[in-house]
Amino acid sequence: MGPGIIEVFIQYWPLFLNGLIGTLKYAFIAVLFGSMLGIIVAIINMSKNKIISTIGSIYVNVLRGTPLLVQMYIAYFFIPMAFPALSFLSKEQCVILSLILNSSAYVSEIFRSGINAVDKGQTEAARSLGMSASHTMQKIILPQAVKNILPALANEYIAMIKETSLAGTFMLYELMYTRTLLANKFLVWQPLFIIAGIYLVVTMVLSALVRAMEKRLSVSD
Amino acid sequence: MFKKVMNTMMAAAMVLAMTGCSGSGTPSGTSASAGTEEKIIPVSAFEYDTSNIKKPEITIENPTGVLKEILDNGVIIVATAPDNPPYEWVYEDGTTLTGSELYLAKYIADILGVELQIEQMDFNAVLTSVDTGKTQLAMAGFGWKKDRDENFQLSVGYHSSTSGASCHSLLVPADKVGDYKTFSDFAGKTVAAQASSLQQMYVEDQLIPEGANMELVAGFDQGVLNLTSGKVDALATSCSVALQYADQSNGQLAKSDVEFDLSMYGAYEGTVVAAKKGEEDLINVINQILEFVNENAIYDIMYKQALDEAGMIDVD
Numbered sequence: 001m002g003p004g005i006i007e008v009f010i011q012y013w014p015l016f017l018n019g020l021i022g023t024l025k026y027a028f029i030a031v032l033f034g035s036m037l038g039i040i041v042a043i044i045n046m047s048k049n050k051i052i053s054t055i056g057s058i059y060v061n062v063l064r065g066t067p068l069l070v071q072m073y074i075a076y077f078f079i080p081m082a083f084p085a086l087s088f089l090s091k092e093q094c095v096i097l098s099l100i101l102n103s104s105a106y107v108s109e110i111f112r113s114g115i116n117a118v119d120k121g122q123t124e125a126a127r128s129l130g131m132s133a134s135h136t137m138q139k140i141i142l143p144q145a146v147k148n149i150l151p152a153l154a155n156e157y158i159a160m161i162k163e164t165s166l167a168g169t170f171m172l173y174e175l176m177y178t179r180t181l182l183a184n185k186f187l188v189w190q191p192l193f194i195i196a197g198i199y200l201v202v203t204m205v206l207s208a209l210v211r212a213m214e215k216r217l218s219v220s221d
Numbered sequence: 222m223f224k225k226v227m228n229t230m231m232a233a234a235m236v237l238a239m240t241g242c243s244g245s246g247t248p249s250g251t252s253a254s255a256g257t258e259e260k261i262i263p264v265s266a267f268e269y270d271t272s273n274i275k276k277p278e279i280t281i282e283n284p285t286g287v288l289k290e291i292l293d294n295g296v297i298i299v300a301t302a303p304d305n306p307p308y309e310w311v312y313e314d315g316t317t318l319t320g321s322e323l324y325l326a327k328y329i330a331d332i333l334g335v336e337l338q339i340e341q342m343d344f345n346a347v348l349t350s351v352d353t354g355k356t357q358l359a360m361a362g363f364g365w366k367k368d369r370d371e372n373f374q375l376s377v378g379y380h381s382s383t384s385g386a387s388c389h390s391l392l393v394p395a396d397k398v399g400d401y402k403t404f405s406d407f408a409g410k411t412v413a414a415q416a417s418s419l420q421q422m423y424v425e426d427q428l429i430p431e432g433a434n435m436e437l438v439a440g441f442d443q444g445v446l447n448l449t450s451g452k453v454d455a456l457a458t459s460c461s462v463a464l465q466y467a468d469q470s471n472g473q474l475a476k477s478d479v480e481f482d483l484s485m486y487g488a489y490e491g492t493v494v495a496a497k498k499g500e501e502d503l504i505n506v507i508n509q510i511l512e513f514v515n516e517n518a519i520y521d522i523m524y525k526q527a528l529d530e531a532g533m534i535d536v537d
Contacts, residue, residue: 002469002470002471012313014313015313018315073346073349076346076355077349077350077353077355078353080355081353081354091340091342169342169343169346170342170343170346171303171311171315171341171342171343173315177315179442180303180304180311181311181312181313181315183304183440183441183442184303184304184306184310184311186465186466186469188442188445188446189445189446189449
């Protein structure tokens with residue numbers, strides 16, 4: 001019923017473009033700041049102090065074990081209630097905050113497994129040469145871990161592009177929100193196929209880039 | 222079932238895309254939807270001019286709670302779900318909010334002498350937001366319901382007696398429109414309604430006793446998809462929205478002749494405004510304003526303007 005998918009796309013493509021820009025922007029912010037926070041969480045997680053590492057693992061488990069939509073609702077409605085100092089946060093900032101926190105939990109696991117994947121013999125060799133623990137980490141372990149981490153981080157970005165669709169629930173201007181805008185013009189089914197097509201194209205292109213990057217990184221193996 | 226739906230949609234998409242058929246089946250030229258090039262300049266509710274509209278004299282003595290907060294801060298924060306033209310919707314820029322209910326919100330803000338701030342969110346989040354104090358008033362096409370009245374402070378209903386704002390009906394497949402003459406014709410049929418909307422109340426009170434089943438949907442667009450894919454037999458909606466979809470459906474959908482009886486709801490006929498439970502001061506003031514609005518048929522003006530702005534068809 002109504003106009004076809006192609007006609008809707010031709011007439012309203014700027015809306016979808018704006019939505020796509022919003023989606024890519026939110027995903028980028030989430031993964032960028034999520035990575036910074038994720039490094040800290042990973043360090044906390046790998047701490048030798050049992051209490052500190054337990055706190056880290058609770059953080060990761062809570063954020064990975066609950067749906068992102070629930071986290072967004074809680075961030076939006078209850079964070080300003082629980083911490084009045086944070087009540088200056090706008091709706092957009094609350095939703096982005098929940099994206100960042102969620103991303104940081106996943107990224108911290110990427111870092112942890114990336115670092116753990118480097119052969120233990122490397123640490124032992126470096127330490128026996130007289131390098132300090134932090135020096136070993138900086139010069140020996142991290143350069144090798146990056147090779148494991150980068151593709152996984154790129155995949156997290158691709159996953160985050162799909163996750164940000166939940167921000168449309170809070171009327172943030174991203175790809176899924178174009179559905180609301182067009183439903184107001186009584187176009188209900190066409191946007192779904194257009195949105196799905198755009199997500200598919202974007203994630204496929206990015207996946208291809210990640211594969212190319214993996215190939216480059218594996219040259220030294 | 223899924224496959225069938227997909228096939229139907231894909232086939233429809235293919236045919237429509239190939240033939241380039243975008244016009245509507247019925248001869249109405251006012252549609253602002255795809256196909257027409259006319260550009261309507263968006264008027265946001267914030268700019269809605271209420272200076273020419275009659276206003277009641279409101280006396281506020283010793284305000285408490287949220288009302289005090291509103292007057293002290295000089296701003297009223299209204300939550301809405303802008304997916305329901307002509308009552309509330311959002312323009313393509315994603316920030317220009319408008320619609321008859323938001324005009325009314327501006328009218329209320331002007332009477333209180335405060336700024337209007339509107340927070341847009343998903344329909345399901347609107348009531349949560351007033352309950353948590355994130356926003357102060359919820360205006361999103363809510364009807365009066367017993368359980369809602371127990372958990373929120375509800376105003377009296379506002380409605381329009383002369384225009385189509387108070388006309389609520391059902392959207393049905395065009396070839397079935399003759400099958401439905403009275404409420405009892407919906408016995409054994411499944412009727413979709415948006416969860417916690419006015420229409421949910423109408424279906425519960427008027428169709429379910431006649432033996433109809435109700436299917437609740439989260440968003441109105443999901444209801445339309447349910448109807449076009451044959452998952453439900455009818456979709457409860459306001460008359461103007463039903464006419465709009467019928468107009469755009471290339472003759473597939475039609476507005477049913479059956480209309481809901483609203484007279485049984487008394488003072489709660491129409492749409493209500495919701496505030497947090499216990500905010501009696503605020504709702505008392507809102508009620509004074511709404512009673513004035515009802516007596517002077519002020520919502521009729523706002524509804525007609527919003528209908529024009531949305532480029533929608535009026536019922537009469």
